[in-house]
Amino acid sequence: MAGGFTVASRQAPLREEVMPENSAPRRAPFTPSDGPLIERVSQLIEQTRTTVAIQANAALTLLNWHIGRMIDVEVLKESRADYGRQIVATLSQQLTQRFGRGFDRTNLTRMVRFAQAFPDLDIVASLARRLSWSHFLALLPVRPEARDFYTKQATTMQLSVRALRELIGRQGYERNEIANTQDPDGAVVPLDSFRDPYFLDFLGLNDAYTESDLEDAIIRDLEPFLLEVGDGWAFVARQKRMPVGDDDFFLDLLFFSRPLRRLIAVELKISKFKPSFKGQMDLYLKWLDKYERREGENTPIGLILCTEASREQIELLELNKDGIVVAEYWTTLPPKAELEARITAIYRDAQERLARRQLDASEGGQRSAPEEA
DSSP: OOOOOOOOOOSOOOOOOOOOTTOOOSSOOOOOSSSOHHHHHHHHHHHHHHHHHHHHHHHHHHHHHHHHHHHHHHTGGGSOHHHHHHHHHHHHHHHHHHHOTTOSHHHHHHHHHHHHHOOOHHHHHHHTTTSOHHHHHHHTTSOHHHHHHHHHHHHHTTOOHHHHHHHHHTTHHHHHHHHHTTSTTOSSSOTTSOOSSEEOGGGOOOSSOOHHHHHHHHHHTHHHHHHHHOTTEEEEEEEEEEEETTEEEEEEEEEEETTTTEEEEEEEOSSBOOTHHHHHHHHHHHHHHHHTOOTTOOOOEEEEEESBOOHHHHHHHTGGGGTEEEEEEESSOOOHHHHHHHHHHHHHHHHHHHHHHHHHHHHHHHHHSOOOO
16 A cells, blocks of 8 residues: 555654642743633633642652651561551551541551652652652552653653553563563663564454554554554654665555654564565665655664564574564453463563573673683
8 A cells, every 4th residue: 555644743852841849830820812811711720720730649649658658667667567567557547537538557558668669759759740649559569670660651651540550461561671682782772662562452453364454453543552662653654665776665654753763664464573574674774764864863773563473583683783673463362361471471581581692692702702821
């Protein structure tokens, strides 16, 4: 399918205006001077309500952190476990009698876990302007190394609480780390830029479909696809025509990543990965680098989506050195427990392969080092 629509979205991202901590508005927010009075007054009210809500959320989050910190430091760390729990239970009853709901034993325990999981007050104060208390509650059960990843995703992508919980439930961290093992140093493909596998179950594809069906489904559900593939991707073109000599080649999908400041070529395959895919993507990337790359942009990189990724072949071909990433995509997902088990197995296998590569590189370096006299 030649042609297709384009959405040229290669401008610099808008800067997010963040209100300084503990600051209060000294004057009314800016409102347009034109338009009906009712519209201008309504906009002023909405802006003020938003500002108040942000400040109230930040104050509540900091209050919960301080309460959790006080209990953790003054009670739990200096008392026997049983005695400490008794004190927390008593404190909960007293606070509930004095202030009402919100201070039961479960909530106080969450506040303690919150202070333990996020011990730096400055970081908490900064995050509290972007994340709600419900965001932090969703992050608490996550192990520390994954929590940092999800916190960054929630702030940079401005995820709702529901979207954050879905990302955690769909094991976004593990899939991100699996993709990172293709270029563990981030030398060519920046770390945390891709996932493997991608979950495309929202496309609603049946067992039998063509590459054209897959492409049509992605364009139809572009918004959830962009949310799945990563932060700051913008659609540029479909079936991008690339004339080379007397031949025309067509790239399935072309995107631009604002955070990476580079074009991303995406090829869709309805088969297992084949080594021949490398040459095709390499041609596309060289053409884009020569004819489409603009001043100030980084070298284009490619993403090949396959139904099955032969990760040993990918490692042997060293695709990362050419700026190519290969990932599986799943159009249907198994039950939650099976899904978690499969992703965990792929994640562990990726980590083991990475450890072997690092060990082989270390041993190779030692063998090549000249012996001392």
